[in-house]
Amino acid sequence: MLRQVAQRLAGTARRGISTSAICREGEDKGPKEFIKRFRPHVSSTMNDPCFPSDFLPKEDKKEGDAPAAVPDKLTLNFFLPYETTMKDSKVDLVLLPALTGDFGVMPGHVPTVAQLRPGVVTVHKTLDKDIDKYFVSSGFAFVHADSSTDVCAVEAVKLDDLDPEAVRSGLQEYTAKLGALQAKGDDYDIAAAQVGVEVYSAMSAAVGQ
Template identity: 40%
Template sequence: MFRHASRFLIRAAAGDGRSHGRTSAIAVARAFSSDVPAAPSQDTAFIEAWKKVAPNIEPPKTPLEFMKPRPPTPSAIPPSSPSTSSLPYQSEISSKEVDMVIIPATTGQMGVLPGHVATIAELKPGLLSVHEGTEVTKYFVSSGFAFIHANSFADIVAIEAVPIDRIDPSLVQKGLTDFTQKLSSATTDLEKAEAQIGVDVHSALNAALSG
């Protein structure tokens, strides 16, 4: 039965649409993280559809119930911007109130201040700066995405992020030299692509250290 649950639920939702005179496909709008209410809520449309096909079984929890509530979009620009920086294996920054974050977007360096317009930006290898008063914490990020929400929350999801003071400049120079040599001697497209990635990353590392 559970293997066909999604089909049954779609039929139930479609039936509701027909009963209200709607013949077009039904699209269920999901809330953005900045639109989540103050308390966890249930996906009422899913719960109602579930009860129609399995009234004796408790409905499973939906992603909406696990989403962490966030404050609504303020009417005025807040004094600081809560930021979160996450890696696949750990969280570097967790909802920290900061004055500004400068991210290495593929379109160029992007400064994120409180009240920034909602944006999604792809990250390239480069320097990520977190400004908190007079203190500036710098990380080197390899790639990822930055999600700037309308309520001034900034979520930065990177594949790798290393504090800049943990990077050995001599190893960066050695890596840049090695990959430059590999690029000049590469004979296949794969070898050229791998060597070019190495050159680009180590060049970005070198620029981050010198900056």
């Protein structure tokens, strides 16, 4: 058996395999035609070659099918580490405070992953009518191709529940703490104070809206 295999391989080596010639013959025929022309030139123990199209996701959509319609509503999920604020809620629009700038998401939005900065998430259940606002400290937003969006925040509170006086007091406290720490040079404490100033500054701006 081994002798027969060796003889066949030796014969193949003597003949040589000109894949370029095979490509020229079948270049306009597609992978199936190429494999059909390829097999007679190689040993039966050799696997068929792979093509880039073999690694692409298979689509169930048939030729001539109409593209999927964009839904009327956006499906919104709003998650916190300790609770689910919204689950499969149907909304018209959500405005997100991304690190790169605020942006809005409506049905049909391109898939996006965005890091959230301290700011206000505005949910329009009905456009410009039924609106909920949440202050978030940080997190991520995942906008999917199926017109659904997941907002994952570290902390979130309804904007109406923020106490303006407590926000002003907290901002003053962290601003003073940051000024005092910068003289001492403790990097960890300075970073923590900077985060406090950033969050309270964002809360102060949100309360003033």
